[in-house]
Amino acid sequence: MYSITNVGGAPGGEAFLLVTGGKTALIDSGFSYSAGRMAANIKDVLQGRPLDYVLLTHSHYDHASGSAYMQDAWPGVKVAGSAYAKKILEKPSARAVMREMNDNAARLAGVDTYEDRTDRLHIDITVSDGDMIDLGPMKLQAIAAPGHTKCCTAFWCEEEKLLLSCETLGVDAGNGVVMPCYMVGYGLAMQSVEKLAALGAEKILTPHGSLLEGRTCAEFIKNAVYWNKEFMRRAAAGVRSGKGEAELACEFKELFYTPFMAELQPEKAFDLNLSYTVPMLMKEIRGN
Ligand SMILES: [Zn+2]
Structure with a gap:
């Protein structure tokens, strides 16, 4: 059994908490300015259990910026993403764009101040096509899906026929x-x-969307x-x-x-x- 909850801190910065009988994983991590609210949402669901992974579908600012804040809230959490996402997140010019886009999103949401942690964004576990993430009762297979960005990765659970999609699919x-x-x-x-x-x-978690089932x-x-x-x-x-x-x-x-x-x-x-x-x-x- 597992559950998936939208714990995003703001519209557009959706992030989904996957809770299994074993490990827990956050799929994407939203904007910087709304990461505090997202952490509170996650704590509400986890009720004292740890967050084990952040799985990044790609390195765009609205999907990856919250990771640094999650690592402060849960020091043991490991951030996973593709090798290309790792490279992007460490690149000063990409960080500058992320910072600018986060500032723009914050301004539009009426948020004047938030702590910028862009320079601490990184990936701990590099996943390539076919690599498995073991959540205990659930195993997720990384599927390289470049097209939206070069770094796009989806995650697939064969037993549950569950696809945690990325934006390349749309x-x-x-x-x-x-x-x-x-x-x-x-x-x-x-x-x-x-x-x-x-x-x-048979089930798909769509980026910025929700868990769709069946028809x-x-x-x-x-x-x-x-x-x-x-x-x-x-x-x-x-x-x-x-x-x-x-x-x-x-x-x-x-x-x-x-x-x-x-x-x-x-x-x-x-x-x-x-x-x-x-x-x-x-x-x-x-x-x-
Ligand atoms: Zn994107």
């Missing part, structure tokens, strides 16, 4: 729309999307595959008809930056991601 934008999150490469992202879709998950799980995966391909199809048609980067960006934003998404992601962060996605797509379309 983010639920509401009404059956799943927003593609490819920033590194379309072909690369689709390989990962197909790999995750083929696992046969809603199957629909999310089907919609994720559809929208990942569909936007590329539309972009390719657009490029063939002479559309430029700004026009395609506009089209992407209209489709996917729904009011539902706006609750989860500040416009500045959305635009920053888009500034990688559209030129990347255009490059792949022109190269094909």
Whole structure:
């Protein structure tokens, strides 16, 4: 038996606490400014039990910034993520972007002060594709799923048919729309999307979302595959008809930056991601 609880400290900084009969793990760790609230939420669920792991699906500021605060609250907690995520989290230029994006998110949430611990972000356990994290009664297999970032990792529990997904598969934008999150490469992202879709998950924890089971799980995966391909199809048609980067960006934003998404992601962060996605797509379309 296990439970999964959204313990995120603020909308957009979702993090999920997985409690098993053995070890406990936090999936992603949210923003810096809301880490204090997240720690309190975790303590409420754990009732004195320790937090054993933080499993990072990738190194973006809204997923990884809270880890340093968790290591202060639970000194024994080990942060796990891919080798590429480790490299990014230790890189001064990436830390500067994380700090800036965290400040922006805090400002939008009306938070003036919070302690910045970005320089202490790191990964203790590097996981590669196929590596196992042993939570006692539950074993999680790391699945490399690059596409959103190079460092994206999903976690898979075969016995429970449970997929702890990452953003490469996409983010639920509401009404059956799943927003593609490819920033590194379309072909690369689709390989990962197909790999995750083929696992046969019966339950899926979606990033920024919730635990979907049964039919809603199957629909999310089907919609994720559809929208990942569909936007590329539309972009390719657009490029063939002479559309430029700004026009395609506009089209992407209209489709996917729904009011539902706006609750989860500040416009500045959305635009920053888009500034990688559209030129990347255009490059792949022109190269094909
Ligand atoms: Zn991300």
